[in-house]
Amino acid sequence: MVEPVLSLKSVAVFQKESMILNGISLDIRPGEFVYLIGKTGSGKSSFMKTLYADLPLKEGNGRIVGFNLKTLREEDIPFLRRKLGIVFQDFKLLPDRNVHENLKFVLKATGWKEADKMKERIDTVLDKVGMKTKGFKFPHELSGGEQQRIAIARALLNDPELILADEPTGNLDPQTSVEVMKVLQEINKAGRTILMATHDYALLLKYPSKTLKCDGSKVFEVVQKVG
Numbered sequence: 001m002v003e004p005v006l007s008l009k010s011v012a013v014f015q016k017e018s019m020i021l022n023g024i025s026l027d028i029r030p031g032e033f034v035y036l037i038g039k040t041g042s043g044k045s046s047f048m049k050t051l052y053a054d055l056p057l058k059e060g061n062g063r064i065v066g067f068n069l070k071t072l073r074e075e076d077i078p079f080l081r082r083k084l085g086i087v088f089q090d091f092k093l094l095p096d097r098n099v100h101e102n103l104k105f106v107l108k109a110t111g112w113k114e115a116d117k118m119k120e121r122i123d124t125v126l127d128k129v130g131m132k133t134k135g136f137k138f139p140h141e142l143s144g145g146e147q148q149r150i151a152i153a154r155a156l157l158n159d160p161e162l163i164l165a166d167e168p169t170g171n172l173d174p175q176t177s178v179e180v181m182k183v184l185q186e187i188n189k190a191g192r193t194i195l196m197a198t199h200d201y202a203l204l205l206k207y208p209s210k211t212l213k214c215d216g217s218k219v220f221e222v223v224q225k226v227g
């Protein structure tokens with residue numbers, strides 16, 4: 001059987017000394033699209049942060065894209081992040097440079113050197129999110145939905161094994177949310193694994209998929225009711 005891209009066993013999630021979630025055991029397999037839902041403050045962001053090693057895994061065992069979260073050292077974190085594509089609610093684009101330079105910054109920081117290869121890769125990811133003609137624009141010249149597409153393109157640069165998207169539509173209006181969601185769906189159909197935290201139930205209904213819920217310090221799979 002193919003190895004899961006994410007496998008957690010009896011994991012607890014902490015913010016400093018306080019336990020936010022516990023007893024989490026789950027697998028995410030290659031190609032899955034998984035939602036993570038739950039009320040404000042239920043621990044979705046803390047869960048995501050544990051997966052990209054922004055919070056340490058203190059209890060339980062976790063493997064993600066080939067890395068052991070329990071034994072991960074500080075110096076391994078950049079290598080883990082290179083195999084993950086992370087998308088945030090607030091886009092986090094660098095405001096002082098255009099789209100092309102935003103993406104080039106990430107490539108350079110992750111060891112790319114040849115200018116023509118970088119340009120080719122940037123064009124490829126911009127094309128995937130329908131933004132090929134917007135490379136010269138600055139973030140403030142783009143709408144929220146366009147900025148989020150760029151953030152998704154940035155997440156795709158290093159061909160990640162897993163995309164972690166934390167409320168990617170949280171700052172977008174309903175119609176723009178659907179457009180961004182379509183981009184994520186296409187990326188998933190092309191074979192990429194996605195874990196997306198959201199409280200947007202309209203999207204869940206429109207694009208049903210496996211759903212995990214954070215509730216009462218637990219994370220469990222829920223069956224979506226249709227109709």
Ligand SMILES: Nc1ncnc2c1ncn2[C@@H]1O[C@H](COP(=O)(O)OP(=O)(O)OP(=O)(O)O)[C@@H](O)[C@H]1O
Pocket residue numbers: 015016020038039040041042043044045046047199214
């Ligand atoms: N940096 C922090 N330091 C201490 N406690 C925190 C920190 N960030 C979050 N918490 C606490 O952890 C709990 C879970 O918060 P978290 O942000 O993970 O929830 P969430 O489900 O992502 O909420 P939201 O949907 O509002 O983003 C909350 O009780 C919150 O107060």
